[in-house]
Amino acid sequence: MGVDVVFWSVVLARFVLPLFIPKYPLPAIIGCLVLDAADQTIFQAFGFNPPFYQSYDKAMDVFYLSVAYTASLRNWTNVSAFRINRFLFFYRQIGVVAFELSGLRWLLLVFPNTFEYFFIAYEAIRSRWNPLRWGFRFWLIVAGAIWVFIKLPQEYWVHIAQLDVTDTIRDVPWFGPALAAGILVLISVALFVVRPRLPQGDWSLRLAADPLPVAIDEATERAAYHAAHGKVFDEAALEKIFLIGLISVIYGRVLPGVEATSLQIFLSVAFYAIINAALGLWAAKRGNSWESAGVSFAVVFATNVVLVAIADLLLSRGQGRLRLIDTLFFVFLFSILTTLYDRYRPIHDYRVETARTESTT
Template sequence: MVATSDMLIFWAVVMARFFIPLSIPKYPLPGIIASLLLDAVDQTIFQLFTDLPLEGYQGYDKALDIYYLAITYLSTMRNWSNHFAFEVNRFLFYYRLVGVALFELTNLRSLLLIFPNTFEYFFIFYEAVRMKWDPRVLTKDKLIIIAATIWIFVKLPQEYWIHIAKMDTTDWIRANPSNVFILIGWTAVMIGMAWWLLRDLPPMRSGFSIAAHHATFRFDSLRAARVKDNYTSKRFFDDFIHHELIEKIVLVSLLSIIFAQILPEVRANDVQIAFGVSILIIINTELSQWLVRRGTQWRSIVKEFIVMSIVNLILVLLFDFLLARYEGSIDLLNTLFFVLLLTLNVTLYDRYRRVHLWSHAAITEFEESKKGIEIKNN
């Protein structure tokens, strides 16, 4: 019988891994570092303070890793003012997501080396810069060099170390304590390269900007009406097939395939899963847009999440009923966990994508007006 204290520790860690990433949109750098640290020590906590078997936790551990990375990506929609940096990070995120999906389908560990998690460290670098500078000072060339440096000199060695060589840093240092100097030297080189990349930036501002700054989107404002008239936003609100819907289907389909591979007792095949979540996302999106066109505003993201969770639960139960007719099935408990993570990601996507469209339109308008004034003065 499992001890009560063991279960309390287990659920405390799991709840922390669920809720701490939700701080990333508001406090990006502290949130991502806390999520990284908790991911690194959660199983150590279980080993030291409980007698729980950890075999069943592995799948949920991987699912929670993908969950907090998805939250991290979605927060860039809400917060990032440097549009090129956002595009680079979006590529890095989907590149890694495709690699993880292929790895879960094939179990080829080399895929994790080919598709390294550059996204996460690029995010950390950007947010570290944002604490002392306006990140729009980062030029396209500088951002490409930063991404390439992280990819080649940080993530490739790390992915090889973990997934190909299957080495543990603690064991490596324990076997030869002098190895710690190699690690210190490598870290110093990375810090030196970061300084070299930032050396020509404007003077740092005073203090630290820990909380993220983002545009406030309101459907009932005059500016929202103006932005809604432009082509990009009009597609987002009115058209049935549009870029945002396609991206959302790709995002959630990849997440679903990964979750299905790592969570136990998911018996639907990949085609069934991708088809099912695509239908779910289309219904969610069109329902959300229908409510917007009728003037409904989600003033609380919690309220939106609860409503969409109920809608998705009904849809999943219907999907389960239909799947049984084609010799497929899903485990209810795992499905509830699965749908909870997906619904949260979809809810955040819908809200933060609107903020992204709004802020990008505002920045573009400001830059165009600034150029117009400069031309007029010249």
């Protein structure tokens, strides 16, 4: 019983903590990163080694990274940085799906999780400086440096060499002191070499997300923007299909009761995404909106439960208990990401449109 409590407490924490990323991007994602690094150590401390840990870990990773991506839709003012961010996110998601389908660890080296550290780098810079100071070339150099000097060695360590920091410190006497010395060197370089050369900050430390543009900071304004510019099937709908479809495929490979193939899962997500898009656009044109994210999620979740129940009834399929739990989990996951994406995508589109207008004037 104790082991089960520990396991589900960690899983719950890895689901709840990412939901703070949109409002507190830097501290929340660092918290997710720390929990990601510590969960296996926590399990081992209680004598528990979860089966299929690699798949479980990747599934938890892609959830909080997906929430982080929707947070960048909400918060990021630099369009060039966001484009790089979008590429890094979907590149990694494709790699994780390929790993889940093939089991080839080297794919995680070819498709490194550069997105996560790029997100952290942007938010760390944004905490003191206006990201609009720098253009595409600067952000591309930041992403490239993270890719080559941080993520490739880390992905090799974790997924190819399959080494664990705690085990290595225990088994290799010189590793712990060398690691501590390396960290001290990095801190010294940051304090005495990098910090004095940094430009004057644009504002005091900001850990909370910046205020939204006044013209679209209320739910009614976002609904009106969506009603005026949105379509049932457009680039945003396609992106949402891949965003939720890829993570659903990954979870489908992890959950033991799922019998559907990866293609069936993806197509099902696409089907419900289009229905949700149509219902969302219809609601926006009628002026329906909810300022509370919790209320929005409840409405979307209830709607999708009804849609799935109707589909199940029409197809005359019986739901066993395990299959019902899996179905509700997918509906829950789908509804969270749909709610976040639909709330934040109009904000991003407004910023892109504003930047395009300013560049032509």
